[in-house]
Amino acid sequence: MSLRHGLLGLLAEGPASGYDLARRFTEVLGSIWPAQHPKIYAELNKLAAEGLLEVESEGPRRRKAYRITDAGVAEVKRWLTEVDVDHTMRLQPLLRSLFFWMMDRDELRQHLEAEARYYRDLAEQYSEYAARKDRGEFGYSEQTQSMRVTIEAGIRVYTALADWADWAQTVPPAKPSSSTGIH
Amino acid sequence: MSLRHGLLGLLAEGPASGYDLARRFTEVLGSIWPAQHPKIYAELNKLAAEGLLEVESEGPRRRKAYRITDAGVAEVKRWLTEVDVDHTMRLQPLLRSLFFWMMDRDELRQHLEAEARYYRDLAEQYSEYAARKDRGEFGYSEQTQSMRVTIEAGIRVYTALADWADWAQTVPPAKPSSSTGIH
């Protein structure tokens, strides 16, 4: 049920259409909270029916822009402060790492290199974004300040994973003999 | 479809029952790849029907232990080497952070403190596990070596998130005035 609140939260920054929101979800949130447009449109209709949103304007090409209502704002705030955070994490790459022992040396090396590259790229992208923000390209509103914080999390998490993938390559596949610890 | 391969992978280490697997999933994998027992039992039955697993033994209390078949091993390896990694990440805490600007100072401080504590605790748990492994408590098989690598990822990711939550508290809510960058 987070898409719901994600949409409400984005709309709290100002009116937008489903299309706008879908773009924001794929661009900024793509790797943190993916959402496809069908779900977004469906949820927007539900939210409007419940009175948490209202149609602000109808533009060209059937465009409908939504505006959040007071009830909507109240609902996001309730979610933010009263509903427990869901810490569920589902990282397939980490699940796979449990089975590294089934891969042979070369496959594993290639795999880890690709993973490291993938995470490093993402971290890089987020870093550039952060740099632009810090240069003032997006202004200094509280909203962009929050986005800056989110981006920082992306940088840190992806950097951690990239470093991990590099580190993993230095770990010997098994140690049948004695006591030279890994670190 | 990763639960499927998660189960196959765990069974590649040796025969186990659904109950054993459910325990492993909640204990070690709980925060990386959660899985409830109903899904596990259902998937085991499917896998057995497909010939990727077979019933190794039937024990007391209706216990059924499964053994992976050659076809099963081949399937895990195929998954590990030929199927693209799914990098999907769905981190509600990061989605929430986009909306920090809607929370007031006190709520936010409390929230970030709780988050930092949560992540720090998890990182700590994983660290202890790693320390026990490094002391040799679980032996030096290739399987435990892989688990060590997985655990390291947990430590690094959760530490990164804990640090992030601490850092986020130092970020001013907005900067309407001038040029003292955040970092």
Add this chain to the structure above:
DNA sequence: CTAGGACATGTCCCTAGGGACATATGAGAG
């Protein structure tokens, strides 16, 4: 000998999400 608790396996239903497919509309290129 009996009651509670850990072991062990399941059914059932509901929602969230992925992805294929469908369709309308306006702008700009040639």
Add this chain to the structure above:
DNA sequence: CTCTCATATGTCCCTAGGGACATGTCCTAG
């Protein structure tokens, strides 16, 4: 004037996952 592309909104179906509920079985403590 037509074609193509980006804009814009949806329907439909299927699977994965969460969670409540149900049931059987053995051990152990009192």
